[in-house]
Amino acid sequence: MSPRSSVEPVPVAEIGAFDHECDVLVVGFGCAGAAAAFEAARAGADVLVLERASGPGGSSAQSGGELYLGGGTEVQKACGFDDDPDNMYAYLVKALGPNADTAKIRLYCDGSVEHFEWFRECGVTFNPSFYDQPTWMPMSEDGLMWLGENSWPYNTVARPVPRGHRPAASGFGGAVLMEKLSAAATAAGAVTHVDTVASNLVLDADGRVAGLVARKYGERVTYRARRAVVLTTGGFVDNEEMLADHAPVLLGHGKVSDGLDDGSGIRMAAAIGAATRRMGVVEIALTALPAMVCRGMLVDGLGRRFLNEDVYPGHWSVHAVRDQPGPYWTIIDEEGYESVPEADRWGVLPKYAAETLAELEESLGMPPGALEATVETYNRHAAKGEDPYFHKDPKWLRPLKPPFAAIDPGAGFFGGTGGPASGASGFTLGGLHTTADGEVLNNSGEPVPGLYAAGRAASGMHGEGYVSGTSLGDGTFFGRRAGRAAAASTNKETA
Amino acid sequence: MSPRSSVEPVPVAEIGAFDHECDVLVVGFGCAGAAAAFEAARAGADVLVLERASGPGGSSAQSGGELYLGGGTEVQKACGFDDDPDNMYAYLVKALGPNADTAKIRLYCDGSVEHFEWFRECGVTFNPSFYDQPTWMPMSEDGLMWLGENSWPYNTVARPVPRGHRPAASGFGGAVLMEKLSAAATAAGAVTHVDTVASNLVLDADGRVAGLVARKYGERVTYRARRAVVLTTGGFVDNEEMLADHAPVLLGHGKVSDGLDDGSGIRMAAAIGAATRRMGVVEIALTALPAMVCRGMLVDGLGRRFLNEDVYPGHWSVHAVRDQPGPYWTIIDEEGYESVPEADRWGVLPKYAAETLAELEESLGMPPGALEATVETYNRHAAKGEDPYFHKDPKWLRPLKPPFAAIDPGAGFFGGTGGPASGASGFTLGGLHTTADGEVLNNSGEPVPGLYAAGRAASGMHGEGYVSGTSLGDGTFFGRRAGRAAAASTNKETA
Numbered sequence: 001m002s003p004r005s006s007v008e009p010v011p012v013a014e015i016g017a018f019d020h021e022c023d024v025l026v027v028g029f030g031c032a033g034a035a036a037a038f039e040a041a042r043a044g045a046d047v048l049v050l051e052r053a054s055g056p057g058g059s060s061a062q063s064g065g066e067l068y069l070g071g072g073t074e075v076q077k078a079c080g081f082d083d084d085p086d087n088m089y090a091y092l093v094k095a096l097g098p099n100a101d102t103a104k105i106r107l108y109c110d111g112s113v114e115h116f117e118w119f120r121e122c123g124v125t126f127n128p129s130f131y132d133q134p135t136w137m138p139m140s141e142d143g144l145m146w147l148g149e150n151s152w153p154y155n156t157v158a159r160p161v162p163r164g165h166r167p168a169a170s171g172f173g174g175a176v177l178m179e180k181l182s183a184a185a186t187a188a189g190a191v192t193h194v195d196t197v198a199s200n201l202v203l204d205a206d207g208r209v210a211g212l213v214a215r216k217y218g219e220r221v222t223y224r225a226r227r228a229v230v231l232t233t234g235g236f237v238d239n240e241e242m243l244a245d246h247a248p249v250l251l252g253h254g255k256v257s258d259g260l261d262d263g264s265g266i267r268m269a270a271a272i273g274a275a276t277r278r279m280g281v282v283e284i285a286l287t288a289l290p291a292m293v294c295r296g297m298l299v300d301g302l303g304r305r306f307l308n309e310d311v312y313p314g315h316w317s318v319h320a321v322r323d324q325p326g327p328y329w330t331i332i333d334e335e336g337y338e339s340v341p342e343a344d345r346w347g348v349l350p351k352y353a354a355e356t357l358a359e360l361e362e363s364l365g366m367p368p369g370a371l372e373a374t375v376e377t378y379n380r381h382a383a384k385g386e387d388p389y390f391h392k393d394p395k396w397l398r399p400l401k402p403p404f405a406a407i408d409p410g411a412g413f414f415g416g417t418g419g420p421a422s423g424a425s426g427f428t429l430g431g432l433h434t435t436a437d438g439e440v441l442n443n444s445g446e447p448v449p450g451l452y453a454a455g456r457a458a459s460g461m462h463g464e465g466y467v468s469g470t471s472l473g474d475g476t477f478f479g480r481r482a483g484r485a486a487a488a489s490t491n492k493e494t495a
Numbered sequence: 496m497s498p499r500s501s502v503e504p505v506p507v508a509e510i511g512a513f514d515h516e517c518d519v520l521v522v523g524f525g526c527a528g529a530a531a532a533f534e535a536a537r538a539g540a541d542v543l544v545l546e547r548a549s550g551p552g553g554s555s556a557q558s559g560g561e562l563y564l565g566g567g568t569e570v571q572k573a574c575g576f577d578d579d580p581d582n583m584y585a586y587l588v589k590a591l592g593p594n595a596d597t598a599k600i601r602l603y604c605d606g607s608v609e610h611f612e613w614f615r616e617c618g619v620t621f622n623p624s625f626y627d628q629p630t631w632m633p634m635s636e637d638g639l640m641w642l643g644e645n646s647w648p649y650n651t652v653a654r655p656v657p658r659g660h661r662p663a664a665s666g667f668g669g670a671v672l673m674e675k676l677s678a679a680a681t682a683a684g685a686v687t688h689v690d691t692v693a694s695n696l697v698l699d700a701d702g703r704v705a706g707l708v709a710r711k712y713g714e715r716v717t718y719r720a721r722r723a724v725v726l727t728t729g730g731f732v733d734n735e736e737m738l739a740d741h742a743p744v745l746l747g748h749g750k751v752s753d754g755l756d757d758g759s760g761i762r763m764a765a766a767i768g769a770a771t772r773r774m775g776v777v778e779i780a781l782t783a784l785p786a787m788v789c790r791g792m793l794v795d796g797l798g799r800r801f802l803n804e805d806v807y808p809g810h811w812s813v814h815a816v817r818d819q820p821g822p823y824w825t826i827i828d829e830e831g832y833e834s835v836p837e838a839d840r841w842g843v844l845p846k847y848a849a850e851t852l853a854e855l856e857e858s859l860g861m862p863p864g865a866l867e868a869t870v871e872t873y874n875r876h877a878a879k880g881e882d883p884y885f886h887k888d889p890k891w892l893r894p895l896k897p898p899f900a901a902i903d904p905g906a907g908f909f910g911g912t913g914g915p916a917s918g919a920s921g922f923t924l925g926g927l928h929t930t931a932d933g934e935v936l937n938n939s940g941e942p943v944p945g946l947y948a949a950g951r952a953a954s955g956m957h958g959e960g961y962v963s964g965t966s967l968g969d970g971t972f973f974g975r976r977a978g979r980a981a982a983a984s985t986n987k988e989t990a
Contacts, residue, residue, distance in 0.1 A: 367883035
């Protein structure tokens, strides 16, 4: 669909005979679609999944595959961590806030162990081993990692326990995850139509969603959904007009997606009066290496630190791009750089190196004395094991000493191949306003009959904050709930 | 209306006989409504204006009354300033950005002198005198003031010329302005129904807006609009649920409004599939005094400056509340404080005073050395007339010396009576997506037949930025355009 192609609803009277019929029509076969299709099919519904690509997977399949799970999973126990739902809840409300959706988070935490077991039932395996270093993603097959739980101030509101669960895979685990989830949905009975692009919802005379119109190889195809339509079409980072209208902070940055997150589901639903929520909230990843910023510091264009560098790295990334003047730099000394094992450096090399900070700050175009002042303050406190500004864990605090280096996120990882020129990439977190059962709400706060949504087409648990694994996590968790609710949905015409 | 009362559309078939009929139905009698009603009536349309309060004015009447106008108005000329539309355009695109609406700004600048004359035609007078000090609002009757044009970086993209036009009034000029504009609309022929709360749009069988349903003293009243409905219902700062969903940064802060900016027009239109834009963008005013922060500095909770203090004060206010850790403090020395004439101090008193910055920063709960480092850096550069970090005008640069004081925005002006406890108040800038003629667009980018919007119910010229006078300014300018277009709108049923 083009960014402004028509998403206006089509009255059922204009359709005539539908080309296909089902009970529950799921639109999009990423993680939320797979979860919804699985549960709807298992509940006995006749389920069709439409996917615009030539196979299932969506942006989920291109992700790292991390799942934010806890409350006492088998992997957590095997790695020696004691977690519980209340502890997980306390962390997530803080980490996904301010203004996180506490009701959704409560359900998510209370159901997390069961949800973990569901992944295993779908055939996903998790190795009972723990990766204990700061990173975007371990290059190992370890099944558990930190996602900010051990950093200030999060470690003051909840007992620090790692909850980043990783499907057994080296590096990006999204493909393995989606292979299992899509197979599970198919095994449960869901039928998939690929190369099929949904374009307009179909409304019956009472305003109930009764199906949709799609295109396949340029031909119009119509689908009747006897019970409900479930939109799991993803976010809108690939739609430049929607970004300009709702989340312009991402303009000019890289896109974390499969290239098809065009917001079409959000637009189709908004066209029939569905409400959206927090359309401006985004997640961003700077191509800076957590192992290096923890050992040194991350500074803005004026040479200032702005967060403890050991938080979940998306947190300093968003804070930088949204709130601080650029460009951003990792500042590290030779000792810190050398202490990162070469395999963990991801090919990251200094752009500038200098014996003095005065030289370095001049190379970086900062005000004279800016970086000198920052490092002098940092070193003075670090010598005492303190970081009174941002409270980085004392284990990372050590006065930096010459020679110094500055690393440019714009250079990317592994030589920069395919990285965003701006040094940052992101995706959108805002979307349709839904209940915990995935019902899409209208602007009067009432469910739109026959319409459900989950995944990044919906506004999920997130307030302003994000941690890895909460998109695949809430997409599948609330996708399952939406699938069950859609299967139980009753169209009065057929009831 | 309660925050989640029903805004779902009503089919015309359910109405039967309408209680009232007109050509153009304007909803809300603030500045945008007055402008739209005036032009629609002058174009020959039979115009009705609905106002939920007991008289016209809305939030506009409670505002300072500043109008952002330029391009060479009589007041600018009389005060000796040489402006032109291109110069005004260059400033506004920067000041209202990033991502300002350049097409709307272009029209606004090209039409600004004519628009100024329209205000005079409506009976608004402007004194040809210039107030040359930094302030939120002069306590004089001067007709012209700076609104950030003379500060970095704005003074590098456009020739600095003041464009804050003020109706002749001492202090808040909004009441005078609205008295003139509402009288002009009435004189042009518009009829007003007060105490009338619009609740739902009425749609004909083709999806065209045909009128609306309202309530007066609890009774349902129906209105048929033969040509169009113009929504000028204001923003949504008074709707806590909408704030939580779209602009949570304002939760907990004061509200710049008449208490009735509940977003009802935005909701009514979204309920029929209208598109919104930039719902998260807000304007914020910290109750810190520009005359004092220019002479000293504004710092965040970590003792850091973050902007040149001589920018438009809403700019440091938004940047503080949105991006910096609080609390915020004006830091000034005795010499600076005393140099502000007592009449211009607005009753602002230091909360803490100290001979040393070490004492002061301890009182403020900042990291040891934080404020000392900030002031040392500031003073070192100020001694040379430089501010390499933020480029404050050299005329404000002077090394600060003991004794020092810290002023708390939470204490408010004039003893704090009625001020926001948080030290900040704001309003919303996001709203319905409209064309330059006020046509409300749907989610497919096409106009919704029969529906127009202007003022803060619409997303206007603004990207992320704001300056005073651009709400009254774009509300009236695009309100006039919407009124003209609505009057020319043709309902095919009546054509």
